[in-house]
Structures are given as C-alpha cells and as structure tokens.
Amino acid sequence: MTKPIQIAAPDPRQNQILAALPKAEYERILPDLELVAMPLGWTMSESGDHVRYLHFPVSGIVSLIYALEDGSSSEIALVGNEGLVGISIYMGGDSLPSSTEVQSAGQAYRLSRKLMKQEFEQGGQLQHLALLYTQALICQTSQMAVCNRHHxxxxxxxxxxxxxxxxxxxxxxxxxxxxxxxxxxxxxxxxxxxxxxxxxxxxxxxxxxxxxxxxxxxxxxxxCECYAAVKEECERLLPPPKTRH
Missing domain, CATH: 1.10.10.10 (Winged helix-like DNA-binding domain superfamily/Winged helix DNA-binding domain)
Structure with a gap:
C-alpha cells in the first residue's frame, strides 16, 4: 500500500513580521502558533465580529471588505505575508466594521487573542512591529479611498x-x-x-x-500614483523580507 505523502508545514518566518522578531520573542510564541488553511472565499470574520485570533499569513491574500446597507461593497485593503489580520485584538476596539475574506487561497499561523494581548502588553518587538503594520494599513486604506473616488x-x-x-x-x-x-x-x-x-x-x-x-x-x-505611494510607505515602515536557504 502506498504511503501518503507528508507535506512539510511552511516556516512561520515566511511571514515578514514573525521573521523580524528577535530570537527570544519568536521562540516564546512559536509553540502557540497554530497553522490553518485559508481556502478561497473563506470569510475569516464578519463586520462587528469579536475577533478571536490574530492571523499571520505565510501565503495567499486576505481582503478587508466594507459593505454598505444597499448590499454594495468594496475592498479597502489587501493583506499578504507582509502583515497580519486582526488588528482590533491589540488596538482595543474588540471588532472592526469591515469583514475579512480570503481572495487567494493560502495558509496562515494564528495566535489566540489572549496570548497576543499578553505579548503586546510586554512592550517588545512584536508590539512595535504590529503598530508599524497598523500605520502601513491605515496608509493603504486611506490611499485606496482616494483611488476609488478619483481614478x-x-x-x-x-x-x-x-x-x-x-x-x-x-x-x-x-x-x-x-x-x-x-x-x-x-x-x-x-x-x-x-x-x-x-x-x-x-x-x-x-x-x-x-x-x-x-x-x-x-x-x-x-x-495611478496610489500603487507607488502604498508600496513606498510599506517598505519604509516594515522590515524587508528575509531570504532563507
């Protein structure tokens, strides 16, 4: 009987935020990182949901989508392996008015709400990187709002x-x-x-x-200039991807 092929789990450090953590911080959270599949079309959270996990994508794309009462909607941000999904966990708002939906299938490592808040309160590099990413995300959503209106x-x-x-x-x-x-x-x-x-x-x-x-x-x-503006701000704020052999 043919044995099933074992597929190795992706390195969590394929996510740029996890890759930029100091060794001690990374090893502290590593046992608590859980690998999850992100199938195409999966709604990770609806508008107003209590977010239970912070996700660090290692592949695929997640879209942040804002829907109006008449049923129309628009994407307000894209998240790949440069970032994370679930900023309301550490920003204190508990939930967001946008929903999150997988645009391109991939995988992510998730960290529970409780553990992320504990790490954030320690004031280490994960807190610093999460806040920098939030600033980059604000830039992206602002630029896309202008883009959708004027271009x-x-x-x-x-x-x-x-x-x-x-x-x-x-x-x-x-x-x-x-x-x-x-x-x-x-x-x-x-x-x-x-x-x-x-x-x-x-x-x-x-x-x-x-x-x-x-x-x-x-x-x-x-x-339009929005692509370069968002790209340059992300590169300014976030650590560059690390090459692994």
Missing amino acids: SVEQQFSRWLLMSFDRLHSDKMMITQEQISHLLGVRRESVTQTAGKLHKEGLITKARGSISMLDRGQLEARA
Missing part, C-alpha cells in the same frame, strides 16, 4: 493587479473578472472592457478564471 477603472485595475501580484510573489493569479469587480466596487462590464484592453496591448493575458502579468513596467505606468 479611472483602468488605473484602479492596474493598481489592484500590481498589489495582488506583489503579495502572491507570482505573475499569475486565479480569479474571475466578476470577483475583481466585486472587490473594486465597479461594474463587471467595466472590468471586462479594461482587462480586454490590457490583454490586447500585451500587458496581461487572461484565461477563464485566471490572469497573468506579462509586462510589469507598462502595468506600473498605467496604474
């Missing part, structure tokens, strides 16, 4: 693609144009037209349920 669909679409590819560390993603229209808060027809234009001009290639990036330089030229 064209092509600029928004290009900015969103670049931010997503950056967090996937890949030039291909599995997503539909309907999902993108939901995240951007625009009509599906607008996304279809924009994707078709960029495909025809050789910047991307699109297939059923997927988009690949062919020309990053030209895509950056089509994006």
Whole structure:
C-alpha cells in the first residue's frame, strides 16, 4: 500500500513580521502558533465580529471588505505575508466594521487573542512591529479611498493587479473578472472592457478564471500614483523580507 505523502508545514518566518522578531520573542510564541488553511472565499470574520485570533499569513491574500446597507461593497485593503489580520485584538476596539475574506487561497499561523494581548502588553518587538503594520494599513486604506473616488477603472485595475501580484510573489493569479469587480466596487462590464484592453496591448493575458502579468513596467505606468505611494510607505515602515536557504 502506498504511503501518503507528508507535506512539510511552511516556516512561520515566511511571514515578514514573525521573521523580524528577535530570537527570544519568536521562540516564546512559536509553540502557540497554530497553522490553518485559508481556502478561497473563506470569510475569516464578519463586520462587528469579536475577533478571536490574530492571523499571520505565510501565503495567499486576505481582503478587508466594507459593505454598505444597499448590499454594495468594496475592498479597502489587501493583506499578504507582509502583515497580519486582526488588528482590533491589540488596538482595543474588540471588532472592526469591515469583514475579512480570503481572495487567494493560502495558509496562515494564528495566535489566540489572549496570548497576543499578553505579548503586546510586554512592550517588545512584536508590539512595535504590529503598530508599524497598523500605520502601513491605515496608509493603504486611506490611499485606496482616494483611488476609488478619483481614478479611472483602468488605473484602479492596474493598481489592484500590481498589489495582488506583489503579495502572491507570482505573475499569475486565479480569479474571475466578476470577483475583481466585486472587490473594486465597479461594474463587471467595466472590468471586462479594461482587462480586454490590457490583454490586447500585451500587458496581461487572461484565461477563464485566471490572469497573468506579462509586462510589469507598462502595468506600473498605467496604474495611478496610489500603487507607488502604498508600496513606498510599506517598505519604509516594515522590515524587508528575509531570504532563507
């Protein structure tokens, strides 16, 4: 009988915040980090939920989504392995008005609310990094609010693609144009037209349920200044990713 293939768990330090912790702090929380799958479409928390865990993604993308009473919604931030999900745990607000939904499947390590609050109250490097990430997240949500109000669909679409590819560390993603229209808060027809234009001009290639990036330089030229502004602020505030062999 063939034995099942054992798949090694990913290194928690694939998350940039965990990777930047001093050895003593990292080893203190390591036994309490629990690996969880983040399947596509999983709603990690709804608006107003009492958040029980802080998640440190090591792969995949989580979207923070704000919904209105009429049912319309828009993505207000993206989180990949550069950050964490669940800032209300240490910011003192208990819950957030936005929901969190997995946009691209991956994995994360989670830490319970109780243990995160204990670590935060010690005033160590985890507290410092969590607050820096919160500042970067505020920058991202503010910039995206301006972007959604003042920039064209092509600029928004290009900015969103670049931010997503950056967090996937890949030039291909599995997503539909309907999902993108939901995240951007625009009509599906607008996304279809924009994707078709960029495909025809050789910047991307699109297939059923997927988009690949062919020309990053030209895509950056089509994006608004919001992409560079968010990227530069994240790089200024957060530790660079560590290369592991």
